[in-house]
Amino acid sequence: MALLRLQKVKKSFFGHKGEEIEVLTNIDLEVKQGEFVCLLGPSGCGKSTLLNIVAGLLSPDAGAVMVDGQPVGADRVGMVFQEGGLFPWLTVLDNVAFGLWVKGMGKKDARAKAREYLRRVHLEEFAFIYPHQLSGGMRQRVAIARTLAMDPPFLLMDEPFSALDTRTRRLLQQELLHIWQQTRKGILFVTHSIEEALLLADRVVVLSGRPARIKQEVTLPFPRPRDLRRPPFVFWEEELKSLFGEERDGQEYSQTFYDRALSQTAVLPAARPFVGRSV
Amino acid sequence: MLLPAPSDVLLTLVQGLKEGTLLLAFFSSLRRILVSFTLALTLGITGGLMLGRIFWLDRLLGSLIIALQSIPSVVWLPLALLWFGMGEGAIIFITSLGATWTMIINTGAGVKRIPPLIIKAAQTMGVSRLQLFTRVIVPASVPAILTGMRLAWAFAWRALMAGELLSSGTGLGQVLMMGRNLADMSQILAVMVIIGATGVAVDGFIFRRLEERVHRRWGLTG
Ligand SMILES: Nc1ncnc2c1ncn2[C@@H]1O[C@H](COP(=O)(O)OP(=O)(O)OP(=O)(O)O)[C@@H](O)[C@H]1O
Ligand SMILES: [Mg+2]
Numbered sequence: 001m002a003l004l005r006l007q008k009v010k011k012s013f014f015g016h017k018g019e020e021i022e023v024l025t026n027i028d029l030e031v032k033q034g035e036f037v038c039l040l041g042p043s044g045c046g047k048s049t050l051l052n053i054v055a056g057l058l059s060p061d062a063g064a065v066m067v068d069g070q071p072v073g074a075d076r077v078g079m080v081f082q083e084g085g086l087f088p089w090l091t092v093l094d095n096v097a098f099g100l101w102v103k104g105m106g107k108k109d110a111r112a113k114a115r116e117y118l119r120r121v122h123l124e125e126f127a128f129i130y131p132h133q134l135s136g137g138m139r140q141r142v143a144i145a146r147t148l149a150m151d152p153p154f155l156l157m158d159e160p161f162s163a164l165d166t167r168t169r170r171l172l173q174q175e176l177l178h179i180w181q182q183t184r185k186g187i188l189f190v191t192h193s194i195e196e197a198l199l200l201a202d203r204v205v206v207l208s209g210r211p212a213r214i215k216q217e218v219t220l221p222f223p224r225p226r227d228l229r230r231p232p233f234v235f236w237e238e239e240l241k242s243l244f245g246e247e248r249d250g251q252e253y254s255q256t257f258y259d260r261a262l263s264q265t266a267v268l269p270a271a272r273p274f275v276g277r278s279v
Numbered sequence: 280m281l282l283p284a285p286s287d288v289l290l291t292l293v294q295g296l297k298e299g300t301l302l303l304a305f306f307s308s309l310r311r312i313l314v315s316f317t318l319a320l321t322l323g324i325t326g327g328l329m330l331g332r333i334f335w336l337d338r339l340l341g342s343l344i345i346a347l348q349s350i351p352s353v354v355w356l357p358l359a360l361l362w363f364g365m366g367e368g369a370i371i372f373i374t375s376l377g378a379t380w381t382m383i384i385n386t387g388a389g390v391k392r393i394p395p396l397i398i399k400a401a402q403t404m405g406v407s408r409l410q411l412f413t414r415v416i417v418p419a420s421v422p423a424i425l426t427g428m429r430l431a432w433a434f435a436w437r438a439l440m441a442g443e444l445l446s447s448g449t450g451l452g453q454v455l456m457m458g459r460n461l462a463d464m465s466q467i468l469a470v471m472v473i474i475g476a477t478g479v480a481v482d483g484f485i486f487r488r489l490e491e492r493v494h495r496r497w498g499l500t501g
Binding site for chain 2: 052055056057077078079081083085086087088089098099101102103130131132133143146147150
């Protein structure tokens with residue numbers, strides 16, 4: 001059974017003049033237990049809106065959102081934001097412990113558990129300083145630790161690494177993969193970067209421009225760590241780039257897409273690189 | 280003679296403190312301002328938190344409060360004297376008033392400036408409405424509340440002196456008026472020195488320190 005299931009989710013906002021801006025139309029999406037799904041799409045297409053809906057911060061105008069077979073609730077979904085969103089008045093340790101206090105855990109237990117999660121992101125020795133004393137990458141790690149400490153079965157990540165330099169981003173990507181492989185949570189990860197999606201995802205979901213609908217899904221059953229200079233990734237990078245760049249006629253497009261993908265796959269032993277689905 | 284010699288003022292000051300008349304006046308004023316300030320903080324922070332979070336309330340009362348804040352508190356004195364009589368009540372009323380509006384405005388502005396991301400993050404961690412308020416909204420507004428307290432203190436101190444000048448009792452303002460009646464300029468100046476020094480000392484030793492500490496912790500200063 002899917003851990004996350006979105007069915008026919010729609011969302012509109014109202015613009016300055018009261019006009020309706022359709023942001024999401026008929027989004028159907030499933031993420032399984034232990035699956036890492038990356039959401040790619042042009043800026044402003046509605047990726048954050050979609051994540052906010054799954055997190056329960058926004059309610060959809062229509063459609064259903066089920067996590068673990070139940071309507072959304074904060075105890076099953078954790079979210080990591082692009083800019084961290086840490087509490088400046090709490091120490092790093094207490095930032096991580098915050099969610100546990102809220103859940104009713106005692107101060108001492110919560111701090112002990114928070115420590116353990118800080119260790120996982122290698123920030124143990126920074127426990128007693130305040131967020132502004134950390135670098136951007138460290139803050140992002142604290143944000144991840146704070147979400148993981150709550151141990152939600154499902155993680156939402158909204159461009160968590162996009163504000164970081166390449167080296168730090170690489171490191172955090174590795175750390176995240178490591179933690180994910182240990183905990184086997186379902187992850188829905190928004191990114192602008194095709195490269196990032198190829199490095200991380202079991203499946204890449206490509207959204208169209210606003211109003212967002214699912215344009216393509218690509219499955220990447222390749223082992224990690226991945227070398228993006230290798231053939232399947234070079235190929236998919238090109239494909240995703242062209243998918244991003246232009247809107248083509250769906251029918252015609254998907255035919256060539258399948259053909260080229262298949263011819264590429266043949267070179268790879270025992271790898272079935274995709275499930276193409278044009279919507 | 281326009282002004283007394285500084286040595287005379289110093290002498291009066293030392294004598295007044297020794298004899299206890301000035302000291303008594305000082306403590307009488309201090310008591311009043313502590314009562315008023317506590318009142319203003321309680322009302323102002325509560326009001327500001329409500330205004331910052333409740334949209335329609337802000338729409339309804341926001342500009343009225345800004346208008347009220349621009350009225351010097353001492354203008355309320357005649358009305359306060361009619362309501363409370365010539366006593367403590369009237370003075371405490373006008374002293375609290377000026378500080379209260381400032382506290383409401385500053386706290387409210389602080390609440391509205393809380394980054395939505397912080398609130399969203401707390402919500403994804405499952406805070407209840409009450410927890411959101413006590414564990415996020417209130418602590419997140421602390422810098423703004425402290426700034427408000429500094430301003431409110433200055434307003435309250437001014438209002439208190441004005442009130443005491445114009446009514447009866449035993450505060451510093453009243454000793455000031457007594458000096459005028461006795462044409463004792465060195466007494467007047469001695470009291471003025473105390474008033475100024477108290478204002479500066481409280482601001483510098485209490486509020487500025489608190490504010491600096493919070494700003495350092497939050498990384499709001501360089
Ligand atoms: N509360 C809101 N009121 C009105 N319009 C909104 C609101 N939130 C988002 N929008 C609009 O909805 C669209 C989608 O926004 P969203 O933040 O989901 O985009 P995004 O895909 O996450 O973009 P980016 O990649 O730049 O983060 C945008 O055009 C935005 O202007
Ligand atoms: Mg976004």
